[in-house]
Amino acid sequence: MSTAGTGQTEADRGDRGGIRTALAGLTTRGRSFLAAGVAAAVCSYVLGQSDLLRVGLLLAVLPLVCAAVLYRTRYRVAGSRRLSPARVPAGSEARVHLRMDNVSRLPTGLLMLQDRVPYVLGPRPRFVLDRVEAGGRREVSYRVRSDLRGRYPLGPLQLRLTDPFGMCELTRSFSTSDTLTVIPRVEPLAPARLSGEAKGYGEGRQRSLALAGEDDVIPRGYRYGDDLRRVHWRSTARYGELMVRREEQPQRARCTVLLDTRGIAYQGAGPDSAFEWAVSGAASVLVHMLERGFSVRLLTDTGDAVPGEGGDGFAGANQESADAAGLMMDTLAVIDHSDGAGLSRAYDVLRGGNEGLLVAFLGDLDEEQAAVLGRMRQRSPGAVAFVLDSDSWVREPSDVPGPLDGSGERLRMLREAGWTALGVPRGASVDELWRQADRERRGMAAAGGGEGPR
Numbered sequence: 001m002s003t004a005g006t007g008q009t010e011a012d013r014g015d016r017g018g019i020r021t022a023l024a025g026l027t028t029r030g031r032s033f034l035a036a037g038v039a040a041a042v043c044s045y046v047l048g049q050s051d052l053l054r055v056g057l058l059l060a061v062l063p064l065v066c067a068a069v070l071y072r073t074r075y076r077v078a079g080s081r082r083l084s085p086a087r088v089p090a091g092s093e094a095r096v097h098l099r100m101d102n103v104s105r106l107p108t109g110l111l112m113l114q115d116r117v118p119y120v121l122g123p124r125p126r127f128v129l130d131r132v133e134a135g136g137r138r139e140v141s142y143r144v145r146s147d148l149r150g151r152y153p154l155g156p157l158q159l160r161l162t163d164p165f166g167m168c169e170l171t172r173s174f175s176t177s178d179t180l181t182v183i184p185r186v187e188p189l190a191p192a193r194l195s196g197e198a199k200g201y202g203e204g205r206q207r208s209l210a211l212a213g214e215d216d217v218i219p220r221g222y223r224y225g226d227d228l229r230r231v232h233w234r235s236t237a238r239y240g241e242l243m244v245r246r247e248e249q250p251q252r253a254r255c256t257v258l259l260d261t262r263g264i265a266y267q268g269a270g271p272d273s274a275f276e277w278a279v280s281g282a283a284s285v286l287v288h289m290l291e292r293g294f295s296v297r298l299l300t301d302t303g304d305a306v307p308g309e310g311g312d313g314f315a316g317a318n319q320e321s322a323d324a325a326g327l328m329m330d331t332l333a334v335i336d337h338s339d340g341a342g343l344s345r346a347y348d349v350l351r352g353g354n355e356g357l358l359v360a361f362l363g364d365l366d367e368e369q370a371a372v373l374g375r376m377r378q379r380s381p382g383a384v385a386f387v388l389d390s391d392s393w394v395r396e397p398s399d400v401p402g403p404l405d406g407s408g409e410r411l412r413m414l415r416e417a418g419w420t421a422l423g424v425p426r427g428a429s430v431d432e433l434w435r436q437a438d439r440e441r442r443g444m445a446a447a448g449g450g451e452g453p454r
Contacts, residue, residue, distance in 0.1 A: 022071040022168070030063035030167035037061070066167035076104040077111070077132075079157045079174050087181045087329065090271065093145045094180060096125075096154060100139075102132040112160035112169075117144060118152045121180070147271040149182045149279070149333045183329040184276070184283040187430040191292070192438035219243040254356030255289045255296045256380075257282050258346055262301050263337035265363025267390040274393040274424075278361040279332055281386060281430045285359050286328045294356070298328055302338050303345030343372045350379045358383040364390055365410040374417030384437045385414050385421040393426045 026034065037060025044053035082097040098115065102108055111129040121144040129138045146152065155177030162169045219235040222242035235243035259282045266275040282298065289296045299305050350358070358380040360373070365387065377383045387410060414421035420441045422433055 022067040022170070025070070025168045025170040026063055026067060027162075027166055027169055029165075030066065033059050033063045033167065062165070063167040066163040066165055070161055070163050070168050070170055073109075073161070075102070075106065075108050075161070077101065077108065077159060077172075078103050079159070081115075081155060081157065081178055083154070083178060083180060086178075087183055087326065089185050090149045090182050091145070091147050091185060093143045095141055095143050096180075097139065097141045098127075098157065099137060100129060100132065100159075101137050102134060105134050107134055107136075108132045109164065110162050112162065113140065114158045114160065115142070115155060116158070116177075117154055120146050120148055120150075121152055121154075144180060146182045149184050149276075151334055152180045152182065154178045154180055181330060181333050183333045184280040186287050186329075187280070187284045189284055189288040189431050189434045190438075192434060193442075219245055253294050255285075255294045256299055256350070256356065256358050257285050257289075257296065258299050258301075258358065258360040258362075258376075259332075259335070260301050260343070260360070260362040261335060261338045262340050262342075262363060264341060265365070265390065266337070266388070268394040272427075274363065274388045274390040274426075275337065277393075277424065277428075277430075278363065278386075278388060279335060281424075281433075282361050283329060283332050284430045285434075287325050289357075290325050290328075296324070296328070298331060299346055299349060300335070300338065301340050301343050301346050303349050305349070343369050343376075347372050347376050350376055356380065356382075360385045362387045364388075367410075367413070370410045370413040373414060373419065377414075377418045382441070383419045384441070385419045386424050386433060386437075387411060387414070387421060388424045 037056045037058070040052055040056025040059060042056075044050065044056055078101040080099045080101075082099075084095045084097065086094075088094040096115070098113065100111070100113065108129075108131060111132065113127040113129055115125050117124055125142040127140045129140075132138055144152075144154075155174070157174040159172045159174075160169050161172065219232045220243065222231070222244050226244045230244040232243045232245045259278060261275075266273065266278075268274060270276070286296050286298060297305055358376065360376075360383070362373075362385055365373070373385065408423075411421045411423055420437050422437055422440070424433065
């Protein structure tokens with residue numbers, strides 16, 4: 001449960017501004033009564049009508065008494081908020097559940113509940129709660145929806161108190177708020193053997209020291225349940241305690257997703273822009289590869305990677321795939337354009353090689369950046385590039401002479417360097433392009449009599 005905190009609608013007797021706060025809460029009706037009472041009192045003095053004075057005093061005193069009583073009313077109301085879910089894809093709805101508990105011994109009057117939400121999520125929700133008995137509870141809910149990814153604050157809750165005559169309204173605010181994370185849309189992808197590997201195994205799978213909880217290649221102390229056939233007698237004699245051999249175990253296959261965030265590489269903005277498609281495509285591939293048992297890493301053109309489980313930034317074998325996916329999605333929810341002009345920083349990160357399958361989502365490329373990508377290909381056993389011609393995304397479909405106009409030369413350079421490179425026309429499906437990349441990869445392997453360039 002996501003809790004909005006607790007508070008109480010209780011006046012502070014030591015507040016010097018209490019009178020002004022109470023008077024500021026007078027409604028239009030209360031101010032009208034007060035003005036009418038003062039006017040009647042003045043007229044009674046001028047005309048010498050004592051009965052009119054009594055009427056004026058009644059009209060003037062009623063809103064003042066209501067304000068004083070409402071300000072001094074000691075309601076203690078606890079509020080909480082629950083998001084369902086707290087992480088939602090763009091274009092989908094989330095429901096916010098609010099609960100108000102009367103923790104005092106007195107019943108409340110009419111309560112008006114209001115929650116603060118950004119305008120992107122919709123109108124500000126307001127609710128009217130009837131009298132809440134002592135120890136009682138009221139629950140309400142509302143829906144929020146955003147086509148734009150990001151992190152949006154919800155709250156704090158505001159509680160508006162009113163008297164039975166509607167003369168005064170006072171607002172009490174709770175202190176805490178919650179955050180709704182709108183992540184990119186994730187499109188299910190078909191299984192593909194883009195680098196010739198089986199699920200979590202195959203050519204992309206390497207052998208290395210095991211991670212936490214697995215075996216290594218050097219001796220370690222004996223643990224209950226270890227096979228006695230693995231006892232390393234030389235180390236046992238050396239250290240004076242029973243030692244066993246740690247065996248080399250296969251490491252999870254790796255996949256690096258490169259997301260080009262350069263501001264100069266994309267045109268347009270909004271949920272249907274080329275950059276948002278690239279972010280959504282990267283999210284789809286990351287989730288897909290995690291579900292297939294890969295260790296994945298998200299890398300940007302600036303060389304930054306999502307803080308992973310392990311020094312190399314990959315999701316370690318001891319990390320649940322759901323947690324790793326959540327970390328990736330939270331990063332993509334707030335990712336924005338960078339000020340960089342090239343992909344050299346990303347190349348420096350990949351320079352060490354041993355990166356497994358490389359999947360890149362790229363914006364507009366010049367000849368220099370295409371050359372950098374060609375050098376990146378040498379560091380990976382398999383590489384797939386989705387190149388977006390952002391100019392075609394900002395023009396009307398009827399004005400676009402060709403789906404890949406202006407980017408064909410860059411695609412040719414990438415293919416000559418060994419990439420499986422595809423152009424991304426406006427409104428393309430990630431899954432369809434993923435399948436097409438798989439077919440082209442198989443075609444390259446068949447033409448080359450093997451797995452293609454490595």
